Amino acid sequence: MSGDTATISAEAAFDLGFRLLTAAGYSDDHARAITAIVVKAQGDECHSHGLYRIISCLDLIERGKVDPKATPVLEDRAPAIVRVDARRGISLLGFDAGLPVLEEKAKTAGIAALAINNCFHFSALWPEVEAIAERGLVAIAMTVSHAWVAPAGGSKPVFGTNPFAFGWPRGDKHPFVFDFATSAIARGDIELHRRSNTPLPAGVAIDRDGRPTTDPEAASDGAMLTFGGHKGSALSAMIELLAGPLIGDMTSAQSLAFDEGAKVTPCHGELVIALDPKSFLGAAAAAEITGGEALFDAISGQNARLPSARRYAARRRNQGRDMPVRRAVLDDLHALARRYGVTAG
Amino acid sequence: MSGDTATISAEAAFDLGFRLLTAAGYSDDHARAITAIVVKAQGDECHSHGLYRIISCLDLIERGKVDPKATPVLEDRAPAIVRVDARRGISLLGFDAGLPVLEEKAKTAGIAALAINNCFHFSALWPEVEAIAERGLVAIAMTVSHAWVAPAGGSKPVFGTNPFAFGWPRGDKHPFVFDFATSAIARGDIELHRRSNTPLPAGVAIDRDGRPTTDPEAASDGAMLTFGGHKGSALSAMIELLAGPLIGDMTSAQSLAFDEGAKVTPCHGELVIALDPKSFLGAAAAAEITGGEALFDAISGQNARLPSARRYAARRRNQGRDMPVRRAVLDDLHALARRYGVTAG
Incomplete structure (x- = not known):
């Protein structure tokens, strides 16, 4: 060490x-x-x-934002929808409360969604999609955050760093999991560059006038960019909609306003979707699902x-x-x- | 003109x-x-x-690949899953057969999936997500294609151009829709550059040794890249899995092998997911869903x-x-x- x-x-x-x-x-x-x-x-x-x-x-x-003793309240909304009101507690209790119901619904209906509302969210999404994949289900999860990111072609922040995560079951192996921010850089990285007075990578931020910048100070006053140009921007808009209005929760702009300058972990909603291979494939599931292994072999076999x-x-x-x-x-x-x-x- | x-x-x-x-x-x-x-x-x-x-x-x-008179066969797999076997016909008949069932299932269960199998697919995905959004549902659609695209950090093609599309209902207005290939460039564009003997944009392709190239000939022998680096690559892998093994259909590598050099429109599966705002939100749906409009205003209001x-x-x-x-x-x-x-x- x-x-x-x-x-x-x-x-x-x-x-x-x-x-x-x-x-x-x-x-x-x-x-x-x-x-x-x-x-x-x-x-x-x-x-x-x-x-x-x-x-x-x-x-x-x-900062007096969170209710540290909140107990989540679960609501069975539809055969394939469960909502958990985290009541301004941390998202994790909401996820833990919703997971067994999500699993049951996905295994009965074939696909199901868990919406967690009114939660403070500080954690990565990979532990959640990993937990779902370990139950033999395919998982997708996403949240908004605080509006720091400009849409493609724009100059003013609208989107959050809006992470998107995916989990795929692999039997005895660790699930195939990814979890990435749809912003080109993490918010914390801009702060680290500002503190150390080092330039940002090119293409990750713009100044308040919408001009590309590598100056962390100018980027803090301006906006971050999404990864992948207009495609990453479209994906970030999708996450705003799915983890915001669709589940009756705040967008990144609303969450930032709710923060009132406290600069704490964002309060917002989270959408989790689980898909059951057995419902799609029946008895063929065990054999078909190994089609994923050929893909993983083709990727890792070439040292990617x-x-x-x-x-x-x-x-x-x-x-x-x-x-x-x-x-x-x-x-x-x-x-x-x-x-x-x-x-x- | x-x-x-x-x-x-x-x-x-x-x-x-x-x-x-x-x-x-x-x-x-x-x-x-x-x-x-x-x-x-x-x-x-x-x-x-x-x-x-x-x-x-x-x-x-x-080329004798398609069954031009195939009639799709619909199978109700689970409360929220419908599969349509297109029987080697064109995907569109499968989509048309599955859409009413998908709509009914989504409005009953809250979320539902349509898997279309064994279909030749030449069309864009936006007409499909648009049709679903016009029924008041949120839509996600994806397909694999032929293995022309290398994973991030690799040199050999594994993924297809793997399009991903999204539709969001906006009442009387046209739905919010996007539909993009997860490859950095369209396959057809490489061919156009090859014919006109003009260089490709930088960062969209590699030669057979994995070195970046702007030579369309070298790119045809090598591989295309995904958009957005390792994040776009992860997304493309997700599409391979969801529209491939999850629904018991071919990956892009399998579809290319099935083509046997005929170089026609790929044969594979398609996954469509529909989410019902009313199931998530109940009576509040009409009001909550307008949260999307504030997002669209924030984007188009800054000329993005x-x-x-x-x-x-x-x-x-x-x-x-x-x-x-x-x-x-x-x-x-x-x-x-x-x-x-x-x-x-």
């Missing part, structure tokens, strides 16, 4: 996170769900969604990396050993533990 | 197309569905999917073009007047009419 990197066991990380979150006012259910997901991400060396996010969740409670391969490699590496974490994050968490009067378990 | 452009009325175009296709051996149902869709595309000045495609459909029958705006403008322009068509296409169709002994109606 370099001087910038420390290590921590999953158990110690869970214990620290749980104690911090409950001390700050989160219910046990909230604290458990949040800590489980950030420890999982940290074990996959997905640092941007790892233990560092506990700090965001503490910030969220300090499958999405998530790096994350799964990290997971294997960190099984049964302490996982790496940025020392600065661990130092911040320990300082917060002292502030909240939390002692190590 | 310039010398390269002629005009034809929708009625005369339909008459010519229908007579040509039936003379070549297509059933009346096939000929009607094909002609209706290409005349619609021509009226939208979507030349690449307009009258020109009648020639592809004649080619398809001459909404997808399909150009197509809808062409449609308005050509209403009640003869529509423009490339003279070469019309000349080819008239030559074929003479060859098939078809006289004008």
Whole structure:
């Protein structure tokens, strides 16, 4: 480990996170769900969604935005639709509440959707599509965020970073999973470039007049761009519509207005779709679904990396050993533990 | 009209197309569905999917690939899943057969899927998502094609041009619709550059050794790239899986092998998903769905073009007047009419 990197066991990380979150006012259910997901991400060396996010969740409670003890309310809307009102709690409890119903509905109807409303969302989408794929279902998930991204040909922010995730079951193997922001760069990366005073990559942002810029300061005043030009922009618009008005929740512009400058994790909705191969294929499902394996072989056989391969490699590496974490994050968490009067378990 | 452009009325175009296709051996149902869709595309000045495609459909029958008199067979698989076996006919008859069932299932279950199998597919996806959105439903459609596109980081073709389309209902207005190939360039464009001996744009293709190329000849021997780097590549993989193994149909690699060098329109499957706003939102649907309008206003209010705006403008322009068509296409169709002994109606 370099001087910038420390290590921590999953158990110690869970214990620290749980104690911090409950001390700050989160219910046990909230604290458990949040800590489980950030420890999982940290074990996959997905640092941007790892233990560092506990700090965001503490910030969220300090700004008085989240209801840290909210209990999600489930509503069976239609044979293939379940909605969960997270009641201004963290999205994860809503997902956990909705998942068994989504699974049952998908396996009965063949395809089903879970809408999570009124939730604060800080986590990656891959743990959710992975969990669904591990149940033998195909999964699609998406959320809006805060309006920082301009549409193709425009200059003013309308879209969020609007992530889109997909999971495909592979039997005993890890599911095929991807999870990407439809913005050309992560919002946090612009902030990192601003702090370190280094130029942005070309083609990811525009200034307030709509001119391409690599100056992080000018980009913060202007807008980010979507990935993939007008096609990425169209996809981002689709996500605004599906995870916004379709499920009766906020668009990225509305979510940013709701934030009122608090600059915390966005409050909005999430749409999750699950498809059941057995309903499509019947008895042929087991054989047909292996058609995916030929595709994966054709990709990885030419040394092109499958999405998530790096994350799964990290997971294997960190099984049964302490996982790496940025020392600065661990130092911040320990300082917060002292502030909240939390002692190590 | 310039010398390269002629005009034809929708009625005369339909008459010519229908007579040509039936003379070549297509059933009346096939000929009607094909002609209706290409005349619609021509009226939208979507030349690449307009009258020109009648020639592809004649080619398809001459190569003995399509069953021009196939009748699709519908199978109700699950409460929210309908499959249509097109029996090696054109996809359009399968879509027309499945659409009423898809609509009914989506409005009952809240979300539903239509899988069309064993179909030859030459048409754009936007007419289909538009038709679904006109029924008040949100629509997603996708197909694989022939393996011409390399995955991100690779050098060998695995994916097709894999189009992805989306439709959103807007009441009395034309639906919000987009339909894009996940390849960085259309296959036909590479051929046009090859014929005119002009270089390709940068970043759309690689040669057989995986090196970036702007030489259309080298690109034909190598592979096209996806749009949007690794994110577009992930999306294309998703389409391979959803419109391939999930519905028990061919991937782009399998479809290319099935073509056996005939170089005709690909045979494969199509996945269509419909979501019902009323099932998600109940009585609030009418009000909530207008949240989309604020998004469209925010996009077009800053002079960024909404997808399909150009197509809808062409449609308005050509209403009640003869529509423009490339003279070469019309000349080819008239030559074929003479060859098939078809006289004008």
